[in-house]
Amino acid sequence: MSTSISDYAIATIGSHTALQILKGARDEGFRTIAIITPEIRPVFESFPVADELIEIPSFADYFSIEEELVKKNAIVIPHGSFVSYVGVEEIATKMKAMYYGSRGILRWESDRSMERQWLQKAGLNLPRVFTKPEEIDCPVIVKFHGAKGGFGYFIAKSPAEFYERIKEFPGQNDYAIQEYIVGVPMYVHYFYSALTGELEIMSFDKRYESNADSIGRIAAKDQIESGIRTSYTITGNIPIVVRESMLPMFFKIGQDVINTSKLEGAPKGLFGPFCLEGIIDPNLNFRVFEISARIVAGTNPYIEGSPYTALRYKEPMSTGRRLAREIKQAIEAGRLEELLG
Ligand code: AMP
Numbered sequence: 001m002s003t004s005i006s007d008y009a010i011a012t013i014g015s016h017t018a019l020q021i022l023k024g025a026r027d028e029g030f031r032t033i034a035i036i037t038p039e040i041r042p043v044f045e046s047f048p049v050a051d052e053l054i055e056i057p058s059f060a061d062y063f064s065i066e067e068e069l070v071k072k073n074a075i076v077i078p079h080g081s082f083v084s085y086v087g088v089e090e091i092a093t094k095m096k097a098m099y100y101g102s103r104g105i106l107r108w109e110s111d112r113s114m115e116r117q118w119l120q121k122a123g124l125n126l127p128r129v130f131t132k133p134e135e136i137d138c139p140v141i142v143k144f145h146g147a148k149g150g151f152g153y154f155i156a157k158s159p160a161e162f163y164e165r166i167k168e169f170p171g172q173n174d175y176a177i178q179e180y181i182v183g184v185p186m187y188v189h190y191f192y193s194a195l196t197g198e199l200e201i202m203s204f205d206k207r208y209e210s211n212a213d214s215i216g217r218i219a220a221k222d223q224i225e226s227g228i229r230t231s232y233t234i235t236g237n238i239p240i241v242v243r244e245s246m247l248p249m250f251f252k253i254g255q256d257v258i259n260t261s262k263l264e265g266a267p268k269g270l271f272g273p274f275c276l277e278g279i280i281d282p283n284l285n286f287r288v289f290e291i292s293a294r295i296v297a298g299t300n301p302y303i304e305g306s307p308y309t310a311l312r313y314k315e316p317m318s319t320g321r322r323l324a325r326e327i328k329q330a331i332e333a334g335r336l337e338e339l340l341g
Helices: 018-027 041-046 059-064 066-071 080-086 088-093 103-110 112-121 159-166 220-225 244-259 297-302 319-332
Strands: 009-013 031-036 052-055 074-076 140-144 154-156 175-179 184-192 199-211 232-240 272-280 286-292
Touching: 009 018, 009 080, 018 031, 018 297, 018 319, 031 041, 041 052, 059 066, 059 080, 066 074, 080 088, 088 103, 103 112, 112 286, 140 159, 154 159, 184 244, 184 297, 184 319, 199 244, 199 297, 199 319, 232 297, 244 272, 244 286, 272 319, 297 319
Parallel strands: 009 031, 009 074, 031 052
Antiparallel strands: 140 154, 140 175, 184 199, 184 272, 199 232, 272 286
16 A cells, blocks of 8 residues: 555545545645535535545435546545445445445444443443333433434423324334433544544534524423424534533543444444534533444534644644544555554
8 A cells, every 4th residue: 555645535425524524634635536416516616625526416326436436546534424325334335445434333323222332331321211102201302213413303201292292203113212311412522543542532512403492582481382393403513612620521431432442343443533422411411312433513613623622733623634634644654454444
Protein backbone atom coordinates (compact mmCIF):
# COMPACT_ATOMS: atom_id res chain seq x y z
CA MET A 1 0.00 0.00 0.00
CA SER A 2 1.22 3.48 -0.90
CA THR A 3 2.37 5.76 1.92
CA SER A 4 1.54 8.97 0.04
CA ILE A 5 -1.88 10.53 0.56
CA SER A 6 -1.88 11.79 -3.04
CA ASP A 7 -2.50 8.18 -4.10
CA TYR A 8 -5.83 8.10 -2.25
CA ALA A 9 -9.16 9.91 -2.29
CA ILE A 10 -11.76 10.33 0.45
CA ALA A 11 -15.33 9.66 -0.68
CA THR A 12 -18.78 9.64 0.84
CA ILE A 13 -22.45 9.95 -0.03
CA GLY A 14 -23.51 13.61 -0.24
CA SER A 15 -25.76 13.84 2.81
CA HIS A 16 -25.68 13.79 6.65
CA THR A 17 -22.11 14.91 7.50
CA ALA A 18 -20.66 14.82 3.98
CA LEU A 19 -19.88 18.55 3.82
CA GLN A 20 -17.89 18.37 7.02
CA ILE A 21 -16.13 15.11 6.13
CA LEU A 22 -15.05 16.32 2.68
CA LYS A 23 -13.99 19.77 3.90
CA GLY A 24 -11.97 18.12 6.66
CA ALA A 25 -10.37 15.70 4.20
CA ARG A 26 -9.48 18.57 1.90
CA ASP A 27 -7.98 20.58 4.75
CA GLU A 28 -5.75 17.58 5.44
CA GLY A 29 -4.64 17.49 1.78
CA PHE A 30 -6.79 14.70 0.35
CA ARG A 31 -8.55 14.60 -3.02
CA THR A 32 -12.29 14.37 -2.30
CA ILE A 33 -15.26 12.72 -4.03
CA ALA A 34 -18.94 13.32 -3.28
CA ILE A 35 -21.47 10.77 -4.50
CA ILE A 36 -24.56 12.81 -5.24
CA THR A 37 -28.07 12.65 -6.65
CA PRO A 38 -29.48 15.26 -9.07
CA GLU A 39 -31.36 17.05 -6.24
CA ILE A 40 -28.22 17.33 -4.14
CA ARG A 41 -25.99 18.71 -6.92
CA PRO A 42 -26.76 22.40 -6.18
CA VAL A 43 -25.51 21.96 -2.61
CA PHE A 44 -22.15 20.61 -3.74
CA GLU A 45 -21.85 23.23 -6.46
CA SER A 46 -22.40 25.95 -3.91
CA PHE A 47 -20.17 24.50 -1.16
CA PRO A 48 -16.87 23.63 -2.83
CA VAL A 49 -15.74 20.69 -0.71
CA ALA A 50 -15.56 17.97 -3.37
CA ASP A 51 -12.94 17.78 -6.13
CA GLU A 52 -15.20 15.40 -7.99
CA LEU A 53 -18.93 14.73 -8.08
CA ILE A 54 -20.20 11.28 -9.06
CA GLU A 55 -23.93 11.34 -9.77
CA ILE A 56 -26.35 8.45 -9.31
CA PRO A 57 -30.16 8.56 -9.61
CA SER A 58 -30.64 7.56 -5.97
CA PHE A 59 -28.27 6.79 -3.07
CA ALA A 60 -29.59 3.24 -3.09
CA ASP A 61 -27.69 2.86 -6.43
CA TYR A 62 -24.35 3.09 -4.63
CA PHE A 63 -23.14 -0.28 -5.92
CA SER A 64 -23.51 0.85 -9.55
CA ILE A 65 -20.53 3.21 -9.10
CA GLU A 66 -18.51 1.34 -6.51
CA GLU A 67 -16.10 -0.03 -9.11
CA GLU A 68 -15.23 3.55 -10.03
CA LEU A 69 -14.39 4.28 -6.40
CA VAL A 70 -12.18 1.22 -6.23
CA LYS A 71 -10.29 2.37 -9.37
CA LYS A 72 -9.77 5.80 -7.83
CA ASN A 73 -8.38 4.22 -4.65
CA ALA A 74 -11.08 5.94 -2.62
CA ILE A 75 -11.50 5.39 1.10
CA VAL A 76 -15.23 5.51 1.82
CA ILE A 77 -16.37 7.17 5.04
CA PRO A 78 -19.65 5.81 6.41
CA HIS A 79 -22.16 8.13 8.06
CA GLY A 80 -25.79 7.73 9.12
CA SER A 81 -27.27 8.21 5.66
CA PHE A 82 -24.63 6.00 4.08
CA VAL A 83 -25.51 3.15 6.43
CA SER A 84 -29.23 3.64 5.96
CA TYR A 85 -29.14 3.84 2.13
CA VAL A 86 -26.53 1.17 1.45
CA GLY A 87 -27.63 -1.17 4.27
CA VAL A 88 -25.76 -2.85 7.12
CA GLU A 89 -25.76 -6.31 5.52
CA GLU A 90 -24.65 -4.99 2.11
CA ILE A 91 -21.83 -3.03 3.74
CA ALA A 92 -20.74 -6.13 5.66
CA THR A 93 -20.90 -8.59 2.79
CA LYS A 94 -20.87 -6.81 -0.58
CA MET A 95 -18.75 -3.70 -0.26
CA LYS A 96 -15.42 -3.82 -2.09
CA ALA A 97 -14.17 -0.25 -1.73
CA MET A 98 -11.92 0.61 1.20
CA TYR A 99 -14.18 1.22 4.20
CA TYR A 100 -13.13 3.37 7.15
CA GLY A 101 -14.17 1.77 10.45
CA SER A 102 -15.27 -1.61 11.72
CA ARG A 103 -18.07 -3.18 9.69
CA GLY A 104 -18.66 -5.81 12.37
CA ILE A 105 -19.54 -3.10 14.90
CA LEU A 106 -22.33 -1.86 12.60
CA ARG A 107 -24.21 -5.10 13.20
CA TRP A 108 -24.04 -4.59 16.97
CA GLU A 109 -25.09 -0.99 16.69
CA SER A 110 -28.04 -1.55 14.38
CA ASP A 111 -29.71 -4.34 16.38
CA ARG A 112 -31.40 -2.97 19.52
CA SER A 113 -30.89 -6.08 21.64
CA MET A 114 -27.24 -6.58 20.60
CA GLU A 115 -26.59 -2.90 21.21
CA ARG A 116 -28.10 -3.18 24.68
CA GLN A 117 -26.01 -6.25 25.46
CA TRP A 118 -22.85 -4.31 24.56
CA LEU A 119 -23.78 -1.20 26.54
CA GLN A 120 -24.73 -3.31 29.54
CA LYS A 121 -21.37 -5.03 29.34
CA ALA A 122 -19.79 -1.58 29.38
CA GLY A 123 -21.68 -0.87 32.62
CA LEU A 124 -23.69 2.11 31.32
CA ASN A 125 -26.85 3.33 33.00
CA LEU A 126 -29.57 2.32 30.52
CA PRO A 127 -33.32 3.02 30.58
CA ARG A 128 -35.43 -0.03 31.46
CA VAL A 129 -36.89 -1.89 28.51
CA PHE A 130 -40.21 -3.71 28.48
CA THR A 131 -40.53 -6.84 26.41
CA LYS A 132 -44.34 -6.90 26.67
CA PRO A 133 -46.76 -3.95 26.72
CA GLU A 134 -48.48 -5.58 29.74
CA GLU A 135 -45.34 -4.86 31.81
CA ILE A 136 -45.61 -1.08 31.39
CA ASP A 137 -45.66 0.46 34.88
CA CYS A 138 -44.15 3.89 34.24
CA PRO A 139 -44.09 6.42 31.37
CA VAL A 140 -42.50 4.76 28.30
CA ILE A 141 -41.40 5.84 24.86
CA VAL A 142 -42.31 3.49 22.02
CA LYS A 143 -39.86 3.50 19.13
CA PHE A 144 -40.49 1.85 15.80
CA HIS A 145 -37.58 0.04 14.26
CA GLY A 146 -36.17 1.88 11.27
CA ALA A 147 -38.22 5.01 12.07
CA LYS A 148 -36.48 7.77 10.17
CA GLY A 149 -35.29 10.49 12.50
CA GLY A 150 -37.59 9.82 15.45
CA PHE A 151 -40.84 10.20 13.49
CA GLY A 152 -43.87 8.38 14.94
CA TYR A 153 -42.51 7.64 18.43
CA PHE A 154 -45.15 7.90 21.13
CA ILE A 155 -45.41 8.05 24.89
CA ALA A 156 -47.67 5.80 27.00
CA LYS A 157 -48.11 5.37 30.74
CA SER A 158 -50.00 2.07 30.95
CA PRO A 159 -50.76 -1.04 28.90
CA ALA A 160 -54.22 0.38 28.11
CA GLU A 161 -52.76 3.61 26.78
CA PHE A 162 -50.20 1.66 24.77
CA TYR A 163 -52.91 -0.40 23.04
CA GLU A 164 -54.93 2.74 22.35
CA ARG A 165 -52.01 4.55 20.72
CA ILE A 166 -50.65 1.57 18.77
CA LYS A 167 -53.95 1.45 16.86
CA GLU A 168 -52.65 4.43 14.90
CA PHE A 169 -49.87 2.20 13.50
CA PRO A 170 -51.64 -0.81 12.00
CA GLY A 171 -49.36 -3.66 10.98
CA GLN A 172 -46.30 -2.22 12.76
CA ASN A 173 -45.07 -4.87 15.16
CA ASP A 174 -41.40 -4.05 15.24
CA TYR A 175 -41.01 -1.61 18.11
CA ALA A 176 -39.07 -1.17 21.34
CA ILE A 177 -40.65 -0.01 24.59
CA GLN A 178 -38.26 1.99 26.77
CA GLU A 179 -38.65 3.77 30.07
CA TYR A 180 -39.19 7.46 29.32
CA ILE A 181 -36.50 9.46 31.12
CA VAL A 182 -37.44 12.95 32.20
CA GLY A 183 -34.40 15.18 31.90
CA VAL A 184 -32.38 16.90 29.20
CA PRO A 185 -31.13 15.17 26.04
CA MET A 186 -27.36 15.09 25.63
CA TYR A 187 -25.28 13.62 22.81
CA VAL A 188 -21.54 13.12 23.43
CA HIS A 189 -19.27 13.03 20.38
CA TYR A 190 -16.07 11.05 20.82
CA PHE A 191 -13.08 10.16 18.71
CA TYR A 192 -10.99 7.14 19.59
CA SER A 193 -7.68 6.86 17.81
CA ALA A 194 -6.82 3.32 16.78
CA LEU A 195 -3.29 4.56 16.12
CA THR A 196 -2.51 6.07 19.54
CA GLY A 197 -5.17 4.44 21.74
CA GLU A 198 -6.32 7.87 22.95
CA LEU A 199 -9.93 8.86 23.52
CA GLU A 200 -10.96 12.45 22.75
CA ILE A 201 -14.18 14.30 23.50
CA MET A 202 -14.89 16.35 20.39
CA SER A 203 -18.17 18.09 21.25
CA PHE A 204 -21.76 17.79 22.53
CA ASP A 205 -25.13 18.58 21.03
CA LYS A 206 -28.81 18.12 21.45
CA ARG A 207 -31.27 17.67 18.64
CA TYR A 208 -33.88 20.18 17.58
CA GLU A 209 -36.94 17.98 17.28
CA SER A 210 -40.35 18.70 15.83
CA ASN A 211 -42.71 19.00 17.56
CA ALA A 212 -41.17 17.98 20.94
CA ASP A 213 -39.10 21.17 21.09
CA SER A 214 -42.01 23.52 20.53
CA ILE A 215 -44.82 21.97 22.53
CA GLY A 216 -43.84 24.16 25.50
CA ARG A 217 -44.83 27.20 23.41
CA ILE A 218 -48.46 26.19 23.77
CA ALA A 219 -50.28 26.23 27.11
CA ALA A 220 -50.94 22.75 28.56
CA LYS A 221 -54.67 23.39 28.34
CA ASP A 222 -54.42 24.08 24.59
CA GLN A 223 -52.20 21.03 24.07
CA ILE A 224 -54.85 18.82 25.64
CA GLU A 225 -57.78 20.48 23.91
CA SER A 226 -56.23 20.28 20.45
CA GLY A 227 -55.08 16.67 21.00
CA ILE A 228 -51.46 17.37 20.04
CA ARG A 229 -49.26 14.25 19.88
CA THR A 230 -45.57 14.55 20.64
CA SER A 231 -43.16 13.51 17.90
CA TYR A 232 -39.36 13.60 17.75
CA THR A 233 -38.60 14.32 14.11
CA ILE A 234 -35.07 15.68 13.83
CA THR A 235 -34.72 19.01 12.06
CA GLY A 236 -31.27 20.12 13.20
CA ASN A 237 -28.67 20.11 15.95
CA ILE A 238 -27.91 22.59 18.71
CA PRO A 239 -24.42 22.89 20.27
CA ILE A 240 -23.98 22.37 24.01
CA VAL A 241 -21.13 23.03 26.41
CA VAL A 242 -21.54 20.78 29.46
CA ARG A 243 -21.11 21.46 33.12
CA GLU A 244 -17.36 20.92 33.48
CA SER A 245 -17.67 18.62 36.49
CA MET A 246 -19.42 16.07 34.27
CA LEU A 247 -16.40 15.65 31.97
CA PRO A 248 -14.72 12.88 34.03
CA MET A 249 -17.92 10.82 33.81
CA PHE A 250 -18.11 11.33 30.04
CA PHE A 251 -14.48 10.27 29.58
CA LYS A 252 -15.02 7.21 31.76
CA ILE A 253 -18.09 5.88 29.98
CA GLY A 254 -16.55 6.53 26.54
CA GLN A 255 -13.53 4.49 27.60
CA ASP A 256 -15.75 1.74 29.03
CA VAL A 257 -17.51 1.46 25.67
CA ILE A 258 -14.18 1.21 23.84
CA ASN A 259 -12.85 -1.37 26.31
CA THR A 260 -15.83 -3.66 25.69
CA SER A 261 -16.00 -3.23 21.92
CA LYS A 262 -13.96 -6.22 20.72
CA LEU A 263 -17.21 -8.03 20.08
CA GLU A 264 -18.00 -11.14 18.08
CA GLY A 265 -17.49 -10.37 14.40
CA ALA A 266 -15.70 -7.12 15.24
CA PRO A 267 -12.16 -8.12 16.23
CA LYS A 268 -10.75 -4.59 15.82
CA GLY A 269 -13.41 -3.15 18.13
CA LEU A 270 -14.79 0.37 17.89
CA PHE A 271 -12.52 3.18 16.70
CA GLY A 272 -12.84 6.60 15.09
CA PRO A 273 -15.86 8.82 15.76
CA PHE A 274 -18.79 7.58 17.84
CA CYS A 275 -21.55 9.05 19.94
CA LEU A 276 -23.41 8.16 23.13
CA GLU A 277 -26.95 9.45 23.18
CA GLY A 278 -28.90 9.87 26.36
CA ILE A 279 -30.80 11.94 28.85
CA ILE A 280 -29.33 13.59 31.95
CA ASP A 281 -31.79 13.33 34.82
CA PRO A 282 -32.01 15.88 37.64
CA ASN A 283 -29.61 13.76 39.75
CA LEU A 284 -27.02 14.10 36.95
CA ASN A 285 -27.27 10.45 35.93
CA PHE A 286 -26.57 10.00 32.23
CA ARG A 287 -29.14 7.47 31.02
CA VAL A 288 -27.89 6.21 27.65
CA PHE A 289 -30.52 5.10 25.15
CA GLU A 290 -28.35 4.63 22.08
CA ILE A 291 -24.85 4.46 20.59
CA SER A 292 -23.89 5.53 17.09
CA ALA A 293 -20.67 3.80 16.10
CA ARG A 294 -19.75 6.39 13.46
CA ILE A 295 -19.78 10.13 12.88
CA VAL A 296 -23.09 11.75 13.92
CA ALA A 297 -24.83 14.81 12.50
CA GLY A 298 -24.57 16.49 15.89
CA THR A 299 -20.94 17.28 15.01
CA ASN A 300 -22.06 19.50 12.11
CA PRO A 301 -22.22 22.75 14.10
CA TYR A 302 -18.47 22.36 14.70
CA ILE A 303 -17.01 22.54 11.20
CA GLU A 304 -14.68 25.22 12.60
CA GLY A 305 -14.02 23.16 15.73
CA SER A 306 -15.68 23.10 19.15
CA PRO A 307 -14.72 24.64 22.51
CA TYR A 308 -13.21 21.23 23.35
CA THR A 309 -11.18 20.77 20.17
CA ALA A 310 -9.89 24.34 20.67
CA LEU A 311 -8.28 23.11 23.89
CA ARG A 312 -6.36 20.39 22.10
CA TYR A 313 -5.65 21.63 18.59
CA LYS A 314 -4.12 24.82 17.22
CA GLU A 315 -6.26 24.70 14.08
CA PRO A 316 -10.04 24.37 13.64
CA MET A 317 -10.67 20.64 14.13
CA SER A 318 -14.02 19.20 13.10
CA THR A 319 -14.73 15.52 13.62
CA GLY A 320 -14.53 15.13 9.84
CA ARG A 321 -11.07 16.66 9.79
CA ARG A 322 -9.94 14.60 12.80
CA LEU A 323 -10.95 11.48 10.96
CA ALA A 324 -9.06 12.53 7.83
CA ARG A 325 -6.00 13.32 9.93
CA GLU A 326 -6.11 9.84 11.42
CA ILE A 327 -6.29 8.32 7.94
CA LYS A 328 -3.43 10.54 6.76
CA GLN A 329 -1.23 9.55 9.69
CA ALA A 330 -2.06 5.89 9.14
CA ILE A 331 -1.18 6.11 5.42
CA GLU A 332 2.11 7.87 6.12
CA ALA A 333 3.02 5.32 8.80
CA GLY A 334 2.09 2.36 6.54
CA ARG A 335 -0.74 1.46 8.97
CA LEU A 336 -3.84 2.16 6.84
CA GLU A 337 -4.92 -1.48 7.03
CA GLU A 338 -5.58 -1.01 10.76
CA LEU A 339 -8.32 1.54 10.01
CA LEU A 340 -10.12 -0.44 7.34
CA GLY A 341 -12.85 -2.82 8.44
P1 AMP B 1 -33.67 7.99 19.07
O1 AMP B 1 -34.33 7.78 17.74
O2 AMP B 1 -33.57 6.74 19.89
O3 AMP B 1 -32.35 8.68 18.91
O4 AMP B 1 -34.59 9.01 19.91
C1 AMP B 1 -35.12 10.20 19.37
C2 AMP B 1 -35.49 11.18 20.48
O5 AMP B 1 -36.43 10.62 21.37
C3 AMP B 1 -34.32 11.59 21.35
O6 AMP B 1 -33.57 12.65 20.83
C4 AMP B 1 -34.99 11.98 22.65
O7 AMP B 1 -35.50 13.31 22.60
C5 AMP B 1 -36.16 11.06 22.70
N1 AMP B 1 -35.88 9.85 23.51
C6 AMP B 1 -35.39 8.68 23.05
N2 AMP B 1 -35.30 7.76 24.04
C7 AMP B 1 -35.73 8.37 25.16
C8 AMP B 1 -35.90 7.94 26.52
N3 AMP B 1 -35.61 6.68 26.91
N4 AMP B 1 -36.39 8.84 27.41
C9 AMP B 1 -36.71 10.10 27.02
N5 AMP B 1 -36.60 10.55 25.76
C10 AMP B 1 -36.11 9.71 24.84
